[in-house]
Amino acid sequence: MSRVVILGAGISGHTAARYLSKWIGKKHEVVVVSPNAKWNWIPSNIWVGVGDMTEEEVTFDLKQVYDKAGITFHQAKGISIHPEGNADNESPHVTVEFTDEARAGQADTLTYDYLINATGPKLNFNATEGLGPDNGHTVSVCTAKHALEANEKLQEQIEAMKKGAERTFVIGTGHGMCTCQGAAFEYTYNVDHALREAGVRDKARIIWISNEYELGDFGMGGVHIKRGGYVTNAKTFTESLMVERDIEWITRAHVNKIEPGKIHYELLDGSMGELDFDFSMLIPPFAGVGLKAFDKKDEDITANLFAPNGFLKVDGDYTPRPYEEWSAEDWPRTYQNPIYKNLFAIGIAFAPPHPISKPMKSTNGTPISPTPPRTGMPSAAMGLNVAKSIRDMLNGAESPTHHASMTEMGAACMASTGSHIFRGSAVTMTVYPVVPDFVKYPAYGRDLSLTTGEVGLAGHWMKYVLHYTFMYQSKMKPGWSYMPD
Amino acid sequence: MPKATNREPYQQSYYPPTPTGFTRYMRNSLPWQLFRFFMINLKVLKLMLKSQH
Numbered sequence: 001m002s003r004v005v006i007l008g009a010g011i012s013g014h015t016a017a018r019y020l021s022k023w024i025g026k027k028h029e030v031v032v033v034s035p036n037a038k039w040n041w042i043p044s045n046i047w048v049g050v051g052d053m054t055e056e057e058v059t060f061d062l063k064q065v066y067d068k069a070g071i072t073f074h075q076a077k078g079i080s081i082h083p084e085g086n087a088d089n090e091s092p093h094v095t096v097e098f099t100d101e102a103r104a105g106q107a108d109t110l111t112y113d114y115l116i117n118a119t120g121p122k123l124n125f126n127a128t129e130g131l132g133p134d135n136g137h138t139v140s141v142c143t144a145k146h147a148l149e150a151n152e153k154l155q156e157q158i159e160a161m162k163k164g165a166e167r168t169f170v171i172g173t174g175h176g177m178c179t180c181q182g183a184a185f186e187y188t189y190n191v192d193h194a195l196r197e198a199g200v201r202d203k204a205r206i207i208w209i210s211n212e213y214e215l216g217d218f219g220m221g222g223v224h225i226k227r228g229g230y231v232t233n234a235k236t237f238t239e240s241l242m243v244e245r246d247i248e249w250i251t252r253a254h255v256n257k258i259e260p261g262k263i264h265y266e267l268l269d270g271s272m273g274e275l276d277f278d279f280s281m282l283i284p285p286f287a288g289v290g291l292k293a294f295d296k297k298d299e300d301i302t303a304n305l306f307a308p309n310g311f312l313k314v315d316g317d318y319t320p321r322p323y324e325e326w327s328a329e330d331w332p333r334t335y336q337n338p339i340y341k342n343l344f345a346i347g348i349a350f351a352p353p354h355p356i357s358k359p360m361k362s363t364n365g366t367p368i369s370p371t372p373p374r375t376g377m378p379s380a381a382m383g384l385n386v387a388k389s390i391r392d393m394l395n396g397a398e399s400p401t402h403h404a405s406m407t408e409m410g411a412a413c414m415a416s417t418g419s420h421i422f423r424g425s426a427v428t429m430t431v432y433p434v435v436p437d438f439v440k441y442p443a444y445g446r447d448l449s450l451t452t453g454e455v456g457l458a459g460h461w462m463k464y465v466l467h468y469t470f471m472y473q474s475k476m477k478p479g480w481s482y483m484p485d
Numbered sequence: 486m487p488k489a490t491n492r493e494p495y496q497q498s499y500y501p502p503t504p505t506g507f508t509r510y511m512r513n514s515l516p517w518q519l520f521r522f523f524m525i526n527l528k529v530l531k532l533m534l535k536s537q538h
Contacts, residue, residue, distance in 0.1 A: 377533070377536070430525075
């Protein structure tokens with residue numbers, strides 16, 4: 001019997017765990033290690049952040065689901081990887097530290113035959129002074145708990161505005177090297193919608209601030225779509241949405257310091273700015289979770305296995321090249337580590353070979369450009385395809401049998417507002433592929449029949465359908481494996 | 486202060502396209518949105534299938 005250990009139970013790790021338990025769970029052991037007791041459908045945190053959903057509606061207890069599926073679950077965080085074993089334990093293993101109340105702080109060792117690193121990101125609020133809900137002055141929607149706090153503060157502002165106060169809302173990215181602009185973008189529209197529903201929109205100034213070169217970049221270098229008889233850019237599409245909702249914007253910005261009520265930022269042209277605010281939700285930059293790696297002599301090999309940002313290197317081409325020479329071929333296909341063939345990394349945990357958006361630096365030398373997004377649909381596709389490969393390798397295949405490069409997979413983003421089925425709206429964007437391939441699609445890098453953007457109720461309904469479908473599927477309820485990932 | 490009778494053109498909000506009344510109506514038209522719902526579903530399904538290799 002072999003053991004597959006999965007570090008992390010986010011979208012990618014949980015997807016891999018579900019399918020591995022279905023395919024190999026009777027003959028082999030599937031072990032999931034996650035510091036969180038609950039699974040969170042992160043895309044719906046946006047609705048929690050404006051009070052349209054509760055924490056219970058976007059989370060569930062992992063242990064209950066895993067117990068039913070025959071998956072071993074440890075509520076713990078990964079500390080180190082020992083892919084060659086060591087003097088104490090000859091087998092490849094990971095060390096973990098428990099986070100549940102009963103065993104908090106205790107360490108253990110888990111041997112593995114295959115290891116999937118799906119640890120997701122460390123929310124690096126410390127990268128910007130004053131950023132974040134714990135030690136800073138801004139709120140976040142990155143976790144369900146953060147989103148609850150965000151909604152509490154939003155409701156306080158709404159109450160003050162109902163009494164006649166005027167308020168400034170600043171939403172966007174909290175550092176020059178952030179990704180996940182889409183989540184902040186969706187939250188902006190939800191706040192706008194919540195203020196309109198409360199009848200206080202006229203008392204609010206809403207400002208979008210981000211590290212994108214232009215609006216609609218979303219860390220993907222922008223996208224082109226067909227609209228109104230033209231091929232246009234998401235910049236035009238997104239600016240139109242902002243103007244329609246009376247939202248101002250500041251782009252090319254690196255937020256470098258936040259004081260109570262004041263955001264300091266630097267622009268690409270080197271100039272510095274300040275922005276007063278009453279409520280601010282800024283996404284933090286992401287980093288690896290800080291896993292260490294050691295060889296059999298217990299010498300630190302972290303720098304060999306991980307990129308400097310803490311993400312695990314896989315089968316991508318990490319040779320530094322100028323932007324003009326980047327290509328689809330650089331991106332990983334199987335997510336297998338090139339040194340240790342039984343080690344994989346998926347979701348946000350794998351190291352991208354380079355950004356998608358063109359890297360930019362201010363005249364002061366500050367990098368101000370988005371890092372690559374790895375959202376729900378690509379993360380699930382990676383989890384599913386790595387699970388297929390490990391299943392086949394356990395059955396005798398010598399190398400991974402499936403691939404899921406971000407240059408050959410799509411993504412859908414529904415920025416939906418409101419909880420009423422007929423009064424909500426949504427901006428729906430689909431992109432294929434996520435990473436542009438200018439060899440295959442020379443004009444725009446993407447398939448324009450699958451790269452689209454539209455506004456309307458349909459996307460709002462779609463977002464609801466996706467929420468309840470994925471919650472059902474993730475709880476591994478009857479028929480889950482027949483539903484598309 | 487005299488009442489403004491002209492609009493400042495060179496502002497952020499001056500340039501982007503804004504939806505016409507017809508566009509706004511279609512965004513909430515139930516028959517049209519039901520059709521778009523069907524089409525978006527098809528598109529997302531196609532995206533998912535094209536992401537499996």
